[in-house]
């Protein structure tokens with residue numbers, strides 16, 4: 001039997017082809033149908049593109065407040081100055097010109113599910129869009145911070161753009177013996193390895209710049225490292241020994257941006273040189289308005305990404321909650337958003353054509369984490385649709401099963417993975433936006 005390995009994963013554009021549902025020819029049946037997509041990030045751009053590619057004459061309107069999407073993927077390397085902002089800036093031109101997606105710059109502010117209408121705030125006033133199907137992929141919003149948090153003083157840089165530049169400038173201003181303090185939000189949050197990756201590349205930057213005695217303190221709200229624990233434990237205690245202090249069970253009690261101080265259940269810090277407070281996360285507001293689970297995300301059907309109350313309103317990407325077999329959340333990643341977008345596009349086209357949903361679906365995700373300026377680790381998570389069980393082993397419904405493809409996580413931290421990271425990222429960028 002052929003084992004699916006990392007090279008196959010890269011060759012298939014980061015598992016994009018391997019995990020995408022392949023729809024039947026449905027174009028004739030869906031002529032004139034209107035789909036509105038909210039959010040032009042990894043989930044939204046992909047679903048808009050594939051609805052047009054697979055859907056013939058289906059009309060697709062993509063709504064986003066920004067003229068470009070700035071990718072969180074690779075953004076930690078913009079913080080350290082290894083990459084430029086233009087490297088992670090992804091435009092909508094190809095979606096418009098090659099794929100025929102209409103782009104409306106604006107913010108979705110209200111859904112009328114009974115009337116199948118979406119209200120969008122634009123620079124020239126509110127516009128109302130009628131839809132047959134609505135797809136929401138607005139990413140994450142932040143939970144309120146305790147205390148006095150001002151992201152313009154102490155950035156999160158967990159949505160890329162101006163926040164990334166601000167954190168980059170603050171890091172560049174650090175001198176010897178200064179302290180960079182960062183928090184890891186309570187899971188589930190966007191990109192499980194992302195905060196640990198940031199700690200590593202910041203520590204590496206301080207080493208390379210000769211900032212003697214400068215260090216990174218990681219205040220983790222969780223009881224342990226949330227992804228690739230072996231790789232990051234090694235990075236914290238060996239590769240970056242003395243430059244990273246990892247603190248578990250550090251629930252944030254109060255943040256004061258003016259003094260760059262933070263109080264947690266494990267440690268209090270005053271006057272950090274840089275305070276990178278990454279708040280707890282929940283579904284983007286427009287998706288959350290449909291109703292959320294206790295963790296703050298919108299439950300969806302894993303075959304269509306439709307909501308229970310409104311099957312023609314779909315939520316994909318970081319905002320959705322997909323039932324999974326092992327009790328762990330399906331990871332919130334750009335790669336996963338891309339995979340969910342294809343399942344969703346296929347489901348919409350089948351529904352418009354009067355066909356049953358495909359039950360043979362799979363999704364997958366990879367995250368590459370740079371650990372130094374030349375090395376990275378690699379993690380994959382893969383899922384297939386099927387029964388899911390409660391703690392007693394009884395079937396409690398349908399959802400996604402985690403499957404082991406034999407190479408997750410990566411076998412350590414190395415230079416090959418660092419190079420592969422760019423191949424993988426460019427594949428995801430192109431598959432979503434080109």
Ligand SMILES: Cc1cc2nc3c(=O)[nH]c(=O)nc-3n(C[C@H](O)[C@H](O)[C@H](O)COP(=O)(O)OP(=O)(O)OC[C@H]3O[C@@H](n4cnc5c(N)ncnc54)[C@H](O)[C@@H]3O)c2cc1C
Pocket residue numbers: 038039040041042043044063064065066069071072073074075076106107108109137138139140157158159190191194284285286316317318319332333334335336337365366367368369
């Ligand atoms: C530092 C970091 C590193 C990461 N590295 C990786 C990685 O290596 N691999 C990986 O797979 N993932 C990675 N991720 C995670 C990845 O960026 C997210 O999971 C992914 O962007 C989620 O896609 P999405 O479509 O749900 O949201 P997004 O890509 O964030 O897109 C949401 C879009 O919705 C728009 N929007 C929000 N509200 C509205 C509204 N009301 N109306 C209209 N538009 C709206 C926003 O402007 C935005 O463009 C990383 C994240 C971070 C922070």
